[in-house]
Structures are given as structure tokens and as C-alpha cells.
Amino acid sequence: MDMNRIDELFWQKKNNILSVFYTAGYPDLNDTIAIARHLQAAGVDMIELGIPFSDPIADGPVIQHSNVRAISNGMNVKTLLDQVRAIRQEVAIPVVLMGYLNPVLQYGLEKFFFDTAAAGADGVILPDLPVHEYADKYKGLAQQAGLRVIFLVAPTTSDERIREIDETSTGFLYAVSLSGVTGARKQFSEEQEKFLDRLSRLKLKNPVLAGFGISNAESYQRVCRYVNGAIVGSAFIELLGKGGFDGEIKRFIEMLKEDQACVQ
Amino acid sequence: MYQVNEQGFYGEFGGAYIPEMLHPNIEELRTHYLDIMNDASFQNEFRKLLADFAGRPTPLYYAARLSEKYGARIYLKREDLCHTGAHKINNTIGQILLARRLGKTRIIAETGAGQHGVATATVCALMGMPCIVYMGKTDVERQKPNVARMRLLGAEVIPVTSGNATLKDATNEAMRHWITHPDDTHYIIGSVVGPHPFPDMVARFQSVISEEIREQLVRKEGNPYPDYVIACVGGGSNAAGAFYHFLEDEHVQLIGVEAAGKGLDSGHSAATLALGKPGILHGCKTMLMQTDDGQVTEPYSVSAGLDYPGVGPLHAHLFKTGRVTFMSATDEEALRAGLEVSRMEGIIPALETAHAFAVLNKLEFEKDDVVVMNLSGRGDKDLETYSKWI
Numbered sequence: 015m016d017m018n019r020i021d022e023l024f025w026q027k028k029n030n031i032l033s034v035f036y037t038a039g040y041p042d043l044n045d046t047i048a049i050a051r052h053l054q055a056a057g058v059d060m061i062e063l064g065i066p067f068s069d070p071i072a073d074g075p076v077i078q079h080s081n082v083r084a085i086s087n088g089m090n091v092k093t094l095l096d097q098v099r100a101i102r103q104e105v106a107i108p109v110v111l112m113g114y115l116n117p118v119l120q121y122g123l124e125k126f127f128f129d130t131a132a133a134g135a136d137g138v139i140l141p142d143l144p145v146h147e148y149a150d151k152y153k154g155l156a157q158q159a160g161l162r163v164i165f166l167v168a169p170t171t172s173d174e175r176i177r178e179i180d181e182t183s184t185g186f187l188y189a190v191s192l193s194g195v196t197g198a199r200k201q202f203s204e205e206q207e208k209f210l211d212r213l214s215r216l217k218l219k220n221p222v223l224a225g226f227g228i229s230n231a232e233s234y235q236r237v238c239r240y241v242n243g244a245i246v247g248s249a250f251i252e253l254l255g256k257g258g259f260d261g262e263i264k265r266f267i268e269m270l271k272e273d274q275a276c277v278q
Numbered sequence: 279m280y281q282v283n284e285q286g287f288y289g290e291f292g293g294a295y296i297p298e299m300l301h302p303n304i305e306e307l308r309t310h311y312l313d314i315m316n317d318a319s320f321q322n323e324f325r326k327l328l329a330d331f332a333g334r335p336t337p338l339y340y341a342a343r344l345s346e347k348y349g350a351r352i353y354l355k356r357e358d359l360c361h362t363g364a365h366k367i368n369n370t371i372g373q374i375l376l377a378r379r380l381g382k383t384r385i386i387a388e389t390g391a392g393q394h395g396v397a398t399a400t401v402c403a404l405m406g407m408p409c410i411v412y413m414g415k416t417d418v419e420r421q422k423p424n425v426a427r428m429r430l431l432g433a434e435v436i437p438v439t440s441g442n443a444t445l446k447d448a449t450n451e452a453m454r455h456w457i458t459h460p461d462d463t464h465y466i467i468g469s470v471v472g473p474h475p476f477p478d479m480v481a482r483f484q485s486v487i488s489e490e491i492r493e494q495l496v497r498k499e500g501n502p503y504p505d506y507v508i509a510c511v512g513g514g515s516n517a518a519g520a521f522y523h524f525l526e527d528e529h530v531q532l533i534g535v536e537a538a539g540k541g542l543d544s545g546h547s548a549a550t551l552a553l554g555k556p557g558i559l560h561g562c563k564t565m566l567m568q569t570d571d572g573q574v575t576e577p578y579s580v581s582a583g584l585d586y587p588g589v590g591p592l593h594a595h596l597f598k599t600g601r602v603t604f605m606s607a608t609d610e611e612a613l614r615a616g617l618e619v620s621r622m623e624g625i626i627p628a629l630e631t632a633h634a635f636a637v638l639n640k641l642e643f644e645k646d647d648v649v650v651m652n653l654s655g656r657g658d659k660d661l662e663t664y665s666k667w668i
């Protein structure tokens with residue numbers, strides 16, 4: 015089988031990886047595809063597409079709002095998989111689907127794994143899927159489908175549990191950099207610094223990307239000192255909400271990379 | 279057979295489907311709750327507060343006029359006479375004592391009707407702990423007296439505007455708050471919902487209701503077994519408490535009543551078990567009102583406390599196994615029943631509770647059937663709604 019695009023990315027690039035998260039179907043239903051194209055053109059390394067859910071308990075106002083809008087636009091798992099197929103016609107960077115469990119469960123978890131891989135996505139993140147339930151019941155399926163299944167670790171996660179999650183996670187590990195819900199933060203906090211430092215010393219099997227609160231050049235670059243890269247979500251979605259994304263997306267990504275302090 | 283298993287499941291329902299950020303909190307609760315609750319000094323403290331602060335045991339009252347009308351021996355379990363006016367205080371006393379033993383210093387809660395919010399604000403005042411209550415903006419408006427009570431008790435009430443601005447949305451916001459304050463905060467969840475161990479913990483705290491019913495029936499009827507126990511079901515905590523010690527006594531018929539809103543087929547309903555499918559919300563697998571795409575449907579009921587699209591996983595299991603019969607009552611039927619109880623027994627029930635009474639005329643009783651109605655709360659908070667309707 016071909017090497018998974020996520021594995022390939024981390025094999026080729028160890029630092030300053032930039033992954034961008036946005037809600038599929040926002041601001042308009044079919045914008046998902048054009049945004050992916052613009053992100054690749056702007057030099058982003060990976061794309062995470064959010065499957066909207068009515069009750070996103072780990073998300074702040076910006077992503078909540080984008081979910082409400084995407085749902086009313088008619089976004090669902092089936093439509094998203096169609097869009098992933100269209101994205102794959104033009105976009106070569108890894109694509110990861112991220113969403114709460116219930117919409118996926120209604121689609122059928124097993125079917126979701128196979129259809130997601132077949133559509134051309136490379137990994138999934140299901141934050142409310144328990145690690146042990148996945149390991150016991152679904153790990154084999156995901157492997158068979160050739161899909162990476164990425165799990166979260168947080169500042170409150172013990173070293174011991176981080177190692178366990180690292181064992182089960184494939185592709186990379188998603189570090190929730192702060193105790194909180196998604197949303198841009200202006201300042202990079204001491205808590206974030208301490209947690210990422212702790213992670214960087216654990217010598218984990220998986221590469222690590224840090225998300226939650228990363229919104230500007232300063233926070234993106236600070237994160238990159240400790241882990242392999244960062245995930246930017248709310249700040250980008252806020253930009254999309256303002257409409258018109260040709261030049262804007264390019265400028266936003268340039269802004270993140272400005273004065274890059276941590277070189278390869 | 280109806281107890282939660284080691285993994286936190288009731289049959290296929292339950293579990294802890296939570297993002298990693300909440301894992302340490304839930305794990306801390308899971309590993310400690312039974313030890314703490316079984317500890318003699320905890321039980322001592324809990325029982326003492328139930329007696330001297332909450333006013334337990336609550337009476338089991340023989341309702342002569344209702345009995346005559348419906349042709350059965352109808353008893354009312356008077357949870358409305360608990361301090362703060364509903365069964366909710368049984369749970370909040372238990373949880374705040376538990377939170378203290380876990381070293382927590384702040385309390386958050388969600389509330390629909392405001393009864394759980396008031397009960398939480400009350401125990402926080404008692405223990406000198408800061409208290410934040412999330413409440414949907416719609417509910418803030420329709421349950422004004424309770425908002426005023428919470429504020430008077432020193433709690434901060436935060437109106438929630440997302441979604442339909444009701445109980446589900448308030449619960450989302452409380453969970454977000456907990457994710458943001460994982461170390462020092464305990465979330466006193468208000469019903470038998472949420473990730474394991476909350477449903478089991480809340481059911482155990484509320485089980486004092488059926489414990490008392492058994493003792494009281496021995497004295498009044500000569501044996502502990504009623505023929506029927508009837509309770510309304512929002513998340514299902516008062517029903518869980520009233521059913522708990524009868525679950526294994528299969529000859530006791532247990533009936534839960536959900537809110538049908540404007541009618542089961544109207545698209546404006548909160549009758550989860552009648553309309554839902556298995557799904558995951560607020561950290562547990564349960565029956566859930568949702569679209570084919572897995573988006574949670576906005577529920578509707580005149581009663582803020584029943585206006586929830588899910589139900590506790592215990593009830594989903596009791597539904598699936600057929601141990602409990604679930605019925606529903608519309609807004610109209612509930613209001614009419616509430617008025618009837620007010621005028622025949624001199625007790626104004628909460629709108630939530632009124633739903634339970636609305637099924638009395640749908641059941642066929644034998645003359646000497648013993649029927650226990652769980653009168654979960656009093657209706658002072660609902661005077662505005664009742665008055666508009668009369």
C-alpha cells in the first residue's frame with residue numbers, strides 16, 4: 015500500500031509544520047473545496063476539516079458559530095466525503111477529518127472509516143471517542159482502511175497516560191495546548207509553555223502538533239520550539255467569516271510565518 | 279440487572295464519551311465516588327443534612343380525592359416539601375459533600391427549570407463555596423422566580439444564548455466551563471445524565487426517595503410494594519430515585535412520563551424515548567432526539583425541566599428492556615392535570631411533575647391498586663405559566 019500522506023509529511027518535515035483547521039461547509043456549503051485549494055497554494059502542510067455538530071462542547075464561540083452555519087447550509091458526513099473526493103482532484107497535502115462522535119456514529123463508524131479513506135482523506139480525529147474503546151473495537155478496522163486515527167492529550171493528562179495514548183494514536187498526537195475550549199488567544203501562556211516542554215521531553219513515538227489558542231506568528235512560532243508544529247483553527251475561521259478568501263488566505267498564512275524564529 | 283457495570287454501562291447505554299480535557303476529572307470521580315459514598319462518616323453527614331437541612335423524610339400522603347376519582351389508592355411522595363421545593367436538593371447535598379472530599383473549591387451547574395440551580399446555589403451558600411449556574415436565556419425568562427432566588431443566594435447566573443437557549447445549551451456551556459477550570463472545580467450535574475459515573479452517582483443520591491417509600495408503605499399498607507410508581511422524566515433523576523429500590527421487584531409497575539410538548543408528531547416535543555434513536559450527547563450514549571445526520575434536535579416543552587433532547591442512560595436501558603413503561607403527556611394535558619391536583623388536593627405541582635399526573639386517566643386501575651405518584655416539585659415557579667393558561 016502507498017505510504018499514508020500524514021506519515022510522508024512527518025517523514026519529510028520535522029519542524030514548523032502548519033496545519034489549518036476549518037469547519038466544512040462554512041461560510042457556504044461548497045467553500046470547503048476552494049479553501050483547501052487556497053491553503054495548499056499558500057504553503058500549508060495539512061488540512062483538518064471539521065464535521066459540524068450541533069453541540070460542540072470543546073469549542074468556543076467562533077467554531078460554534080461556524081458549526082451552526084454549516085449545519086444550516088446542509089453539511090453532513092456524506093456531503094463532506096463528496097467534497098473530500100473533489101479536494102483530492104487538486105490537493106496533494108494530507109487531509110484529516112475531525113468531528114464529534116455522534117454524526118459519525120449515525121453514519122456508521124465502520125463505514126465512516128472505509129469511506130473516508132476511499133474518498134482520499136488520510137486520518138480522523140474523534141475527540142470524544144474513548145481511547146480504550148477505539149483500541150479494543152476499532153483499531154483493526156482503521157488499520158485495514160489505511161487511516162490514521164489521531165488522539166488528543168491535554169495539560170491535565172498525566173505522563174503515564176500520554177504514553178498510553180501515544181501507543182494507540184497513529185499519524186501524530188494532537189496536543190491541546192491549554193486548559194480550555196477552542197478559540198484564538200492573544201497571549202501564549204506559561205501553562206502552554208510548560209505543557210509543551212513536558213511533552214517534548216517524553217520522547218514519544220508520534221510527532222506532535224499543538225492546537226487550541228494558536229492564532230498568530232508569535233504563538234505559532236513559540237509552539238514550534240517544542241513540538242513538530244501547530245494547528246490553527248478559530249483565527250482562520252474568523253477570517254473566513256469576513257468573506258472573500260483569495261488574497262486573504264495567502265496573507266494570513268504569510269502573517270503566521272513572518273519572522274520565523276525557529277528554523278529547520 | 280439494572281445496575282451500571284464496571285465500564286459504566288447500562289446494557290448498551292452509558293459510558294464516558296468525553297474529550298481528553300475532561301478525562302482526569304471524570305476519572306477522579308469514577309475512582310473515588312463509591313468509596314466516598316460508602317464511607318460511614320460521609321453517610322452520616324449526608325443523612326444528617328437530608329434530615330435537618332432538607333427536611334427528610336418527606337411525607338407519603340394518601341390523596342383521598344384523587345384516589346376516589348381514579349379508583350385506586352393514590353399516594354403522593356411529597357418531594358415538593360423538600361427544602362427549595364423539589365427533589366433536586368437530595369443530589370446537590372450529596373455532590374457538594376463529595377466535591378469537598380475531593381478538595382474542590384468552586385461549583386458550577388446547569389439548570390433548566392431553575393430548581394437544580396436553586397438547589398445548587400443553596401448548598402453552595404451552606405458550604406461557603408462560589409457557585410456559577412448556566413441557564414438558557416429562554417429559561418431565565420420563563421422561570422424568573424428561580425433566577426431571583428439563585429442570585430439572592432449568592433450564585434452567579436449566566437444566561438446562555440446558543441441553540442434554543444434551554445437546558446441542553448446550558449449543559450454545553452457548563453461542560454465548556456469545566457474544561458476551562460479542570461483543577462479546582464466540580465460540576466454538579468442536575469440529573470442522571472452525563473458521562474459515567476454521574477448517572478449512577480445521581481441515581482444513588484436520589485434513591486433515598488424509594489428507600490423512604492418502601493418504609494412508609496410498610497407502615498401504611500402493610501408491605502413495601504406498590505402496584506405502580508409514576509414519575510415524570512426529563513433527564514430522569516426524580517424517576518430514577520423513585521424507581522431505584524423497586525427495579526428488581528418486577529411486580530411493581532414503573533411508569534415514566536415524558537413531555538410530548540405540542541404532541542408527539544408535532545415537531546415540538548421533548549419525548550426522547552418515543553422519538554429518539556441511540557446517540558451520544560453530553561458524554562454518554564443514550565436515546566437522543568436527532569436528525570438522520572446525527573444533529574441533536576431542539577426539543578420543546580412548556581416545562582423547562584423536561585425540555586431536554588436526551589434522557590439518562592439508565593432510562594434508555596429500562597426502556598429497551600421493557601422494565602419501565604414510558605408514556606408522554608402534552609403541554610395541555612400537563613397543565614390540566616396540574617390544575618386538577620391543585621384544586622382537588624390543595625397542592626400546586628411543578629409543571630414537570632404535572633406531566634406525571636396527566637397519565638392517571640390513561641391507566642386502568644383495580645380498586646385496591648396502590649399507586650405512588652412522585653410529586654417531584656412544587657409549582658410556585660410556574661405560576662405565570664399556569665395563570666396565563668387558566
Ligand SMILES: Cc1ncc(COP(=O)(O)O)c(C=O)c1O
Pocket residue numbers: 364365390391392393394468469470510511512513514515516517582583584628630631654655656
Ligand atoms: C420539579 C421537577 N421535576 C422534575 C424535573 C426533571 O428532572 P429529572 O427528570 O431529572 O427529575 C425537574 C427539573 O428541573 C424539576 O424541577
